[in-house]
Amino acid sequence: MCPAESRWTRHLLRVRASARAGHLPLAVFLDAAAGSRPTATVGAAQVGLHDVPIGLGGVVRMCEGSFVLEAGPRACLHVFDADGTSADGRSGTLRRYVLGAGVLGGAR
Numbered sequence: 001m002c003p004a005e006s007r008w009t010r011h012l013l014r015v016r017a018s019a020r021a022g023h024l025p026l027a028v029f030l031d032a033a034a035g036s037r038p039t040a041t042v043g044a045a046q047v048g049l050h051d052v053p054i055g056l057g058g059v060v061r062m063c064e065g066s067f068v069l070e071a072g073p074r075a076c077l078h079v080f081d082a083d084g085t086s087a088d089g090r091s092g093t094l095r096r097y098v099l100g101a102g103v104l105g106g107a108r
Contacts, residue, residue: 010051011036018059025062027070031055044087052079057104071105 012035018027032054039048057074078098085091 010038025060026058027061028058029056045084047084048082050081053077054079059104067107069107071103074102074104076100076102 012033014031014033016029016031018029020027032052034052037048037050039046041047053076055074055076057072059070059072061068061070063069076099078100080096080098081093082096083091083093
């Protein structure tokens with residue numbers, strides 16, 4: 001997803017750890033990302049937004065030589081932090097948690 005305004009673009013470093021389930025073509029994984037905190041002036045206020053996604057899931061992997069195809073479910077928790085400061089000095093912060101579910105697929 002691309003932000004409508006470039007000032008909201010963020011840069012993330014994603015880390016993923018996975019473990020195979022014995023000799024089965026299954027694996028579980030945990031991933032998380034951390035990165036920049038975009039800020040912008042909206043009207044007369046300075047506003048910032050930060051998102052930390054944490055995911056957990058499982059995949060079925062099919063390997064043929066060096067080619068790997070994987071797919072499976074993924075659940076995610078997003079921790080959103082927002083803050084703002086108005087021109088007259090008033091400020092506030094807010095934290096929200098959002099749960100999501102989806103499907104992960106990939107090839108390499």
